[in-house]
Amino acid sequence: xxxxxxxxxxxVAREAGVSxxxxxxxxxxxxxxxxxxxxxxxxxxxxLGYRPNELARGLKARKSExxxxxxxxxxxxxxxxxxxxxxxxxxAKGHVVIVSSSGGYPDLERSEIETMVRxxxxxxxxxxxxxxxxxxxRIIPSNLPVVTFDEPIQDARYDSVTITNxxxxxxxxxxxxDHGARRIVVVGARPYxxxxxxxxxxxxxxxxxxxxxxxxxxxxxxxxxxxxxxKSQILGKKRADAIFSLNWVCTMLTLxxxxxxxxxxxxxxxxxxxDDFDLADMLTPALSAVxxxxxxxxxxxxxxxxxxxxxxxxxxPRSVVLPTRLVLRESCGCRR
Amino acid sequence: xxxxxxxxxxxVAREAGVSxxxxxxxxxxxxxxxxxxxxxxxxxxxxLGYRPNELARGLKARKSExxxxxxxxxxxxxxxxxxxxxxxxxxAKGHVVIVSSSGGYPDLERSEIETMVRxxxxxxxxxxxxxxxxxxxRIIPSNLPVVTFDEPIQDARYDSVTITNxxxxxxxxxxxxDHGARRIVVVGARPYxxxxxxxxxxxxxxxxxxxxxxxxxxxxxxxxxxxxxxKSQILGKKRADAIFSLNWVCTMLTLxxxxxxxxxxxxxxxxxxxDDFDLADMLTPALSAVxxxxxxxxxxxxxxxxxxxxxxxxxxPRSVVLPTRLVLRESCGCRR
DNA sequence: CTGAAAGCGCTAACAA
DNA sequence: TTGTTAGCGCTTTCAG
Numbered sequence: 001x002x003x004x005x006x007x008x009x010x011x012v013a014r015e016a017g018v019s020x021x022x023x024x025x026x027x028x029x030x031x032x033x034x035x036x037x038x039x040x041x042x043x044x045x046x047x048l049g050y051r052p053n054e055l056a057r058g059l060k061a062r063k064s065e066x067x068x069x070x071x072x073x074x075x076x077x078x079x080x081x082x083x084x085x086x087x088x089x090x091x092a093k094g095h096v097v098i099v100s101s102s103g104g105y106p107d108l109e110r111s112e113i114e115t116m117v118r119x120x121x122x123x124x125x126x127x128x129x130x131x132x133x134x135x136x137x138r139i140i141p142s143n144l145p146v147v148t149f150d151e152p153i154q155d156a157r158y159d160s161v162t163i164t165n166x167x168x169x170x171x172x173x174x175x176x177x178d179h180g181a182r183r184i185v186v187v188g189a190r191p192y193x194x195x196x197x198x199x200x201x202x203x204x205x206x207x208x209x210x211x212x213x214x215x216x217x218x219x220x221x222x223x224x225x226x227x228x229x230x231k232s233q234i235l236g237k238k239r240a241d242a243i244f245s246l247n248w249v250c251t252m253l254t255l256x257x258x259x260x261x262x263x264x265x266x267x268x269x270x271x272x273x274x275d276d277f278d279l280a281d282m283l284t285p286a287l288s289a290v291x292x293x294x295x296x297x298x299x300x301x302x303x304x305x306x307x308x309x310x311x312x313x314x315x316x317p318r319s320v321v322l323p324t325r326l327v328l329r330e331s332c333g334c335r336r
Numbered sequence: 337x338x339x340x341x342x343x344x345x346x347x348v349a350r351e352a353g354v355s356x357x358x359x360x361x362x363x364x365x366x367x368x369x370x371x372x373x374x375x376x377x378x379x380x381x382x383x384l385g386y387r388p389n390e391l392a393r394g395l396k397a398r399k400s401e402x403x404x405x406x407x408x409x410x411x412x413x414x415x416x417x418x419x420x421x422x423x424x425x426x427x428a429k430g431h432v433v434i435v436s437s438s439g440g441y442p443d444l445e446r447s448e449i450e451t452m453v454r455x456x457x458x459x460x461x462x463x464x465x466x467x468x469x470x471x472x473x474r475i476i477p478s479n480l481p482v483v484t485f486d487e488p489i490q491d492a493r494y495d496s497v498t499i500t501n502x503x504x505x506x507x508x509x510x511x512x513x514d515h516g517a518r519r520i521v522v523v524g525a526r527p528y529x530x531x532x533x534x535x536x537x538x539x540x541x542x543x544x545x546x547x548x549x550x551x552x553x554x555x556x557x558x559x560x561x562x563x564x565x566x567k568s569q570i571l572g573k574k575r576a577d578a579i580f581s582l583n584w585v586c587t588m589l590t591l592x593x594x595x596x597x598x599x600x601x602x603x604x605x606x607x608x609x610x611d612d613f614d615l616a617d618m619l620t621p622a623l624s625a626v627x628x629x630x631x632x633x634x635x636x637x638x639x640x641x642x643x644x645x646x647x648x649x650x651x652x653p654r655s656v657v658l659p660t661r662l663v664l665r666e667s668c669g670c671r672r
Numbered sequence: 673c674t675g676a677a678a679g680c681g682c683t684a685a686c687a688a
Numbered sequence: 689t690t691g692t693t694a695g696c697g698c699t700t701t702c703a704g
Binding site: 019 | 689690691692695696697698
């Protein structure tokens, strides 16, 4: 009994009266084929609506032309932009992107990597959920090209794309100092992240450089950042005069918390955000922020990945560090 | 010469001193295997770090356990949320998601579909770039399960997930009317989209129902929505007293344009947005909006897809229509 | 319970 | 220039 499946190269070959290999050659635009046959085979392909099975091709070629991408949160615009850039870069090279959200959970992240490896991805672009004492290295095959971005993995021989976390944080803090702020608190979450730690370090450097006491307010996870908690942190005996919030989520929560506390940004307290976003300029006062080049991060990551795909996994890892842009609007104390 | 590749089932079998088939049975947890051999094989798998090649498996099984997802723009939070939900739903069933951004270009969309079909995706979730006279149907194999969301494809036998575009727009418009607005203009882009057309229709119904003249201001594409253009539309002889903007991008552009024109929302003009987003509540005045359940759309889409995967492509298509939520804040004229 | 052999759709030696 | 013959890594009749 014939199967009613999609036509295969065998069907095409039979129908065109040529051998399988000839059909294959036509498919691959190999040069050594009689023109008449080429035309005939192509006509048959057209007529049958033939589509090559890329999986079968990949099995033979030992590559899938698929790259995996794992981020903590697909609905965060920062990662959305990065995924978009990676996908576009991959497409330009004929690759597809298998994407996954780890939710920031290392366990999930590992199991997603496992899944992708079993699917024979040719490379992996990942924004690790947890960076330092990382056990990802154990489960990633040593010959799989990997590029980390946003958060690097310590001591791993992977290419990485990051931003100037420390310098940018220092510069931002300095800007608040320049506006006369003295009791600046830094609000962040998940201090075990390298990204967070670096930003805090930059903040510290600026504060200590100016002879002021750093006040770090870090929670284990963003969901612990409540108005109640924030209040206790900024309304102590020494009331804070500025907040430097370390990522998009923290900024959002801080903004809401401040409103709940009846505090007005710009009047009662200054605010500067690490991460810029749409409509930040439409807030009252307009929010000043450190803007990360999110698409650029993705674009660089995929670029590095393809270079690695060529050069093999042996040559020493490369890191790209991208600059940020301090967007001064009003919440930091600037006037328009 | 032996290859230094990853171990295969053959390697495992040889190493464990069993036949290939026995190893395969162990891998698939088939019941009829001697327990000792099971243990032995598993030990070898462990030791060798064996990972089954899912592509090879899929070739045999004629399925990839991969589903494709195509959206116009991955960096739009609406789609980011949907992708996230789809990916999570797919993961729960052991499938991966191949994702792609069409940029809203039908050509790109088609070529992405082609790519995915060649990769043997088991199903497709798509937010079409262009809905009506759609030629997607021609290139999608008739036995491929497809679920459209956000924008349906006219006359196609696909499952679909949409929202109550018309009713929601009518309700929103009515709300503006209730606040005393009379010269309400609707600002939208890409009127050829079903989504847009439905929203405009709902707006019309409300306006005509109240005996007022609809004023539709539609541009072919969002990038034509400039401050200059908006000015000409709302400052005519009959100056508009309210704007109903039809999607996130239009709202953003409108907000900026109004500021550039020196018009203050709430005082000079009312504003209601189709699409809610983070920080809409932090604007001054807080923005009122029709909130779409973006994650829910994705979740329903993947649910329908898996049902379709079971039932086959024959049974009649299902459509799910999700309600929206009118979030009343201040920009529509409400007071808090 | 186990294994030899065939084959999923395609490509690549190796002849012809 | 072409076709034959082996596989890629896995599953699966179908005999032992």
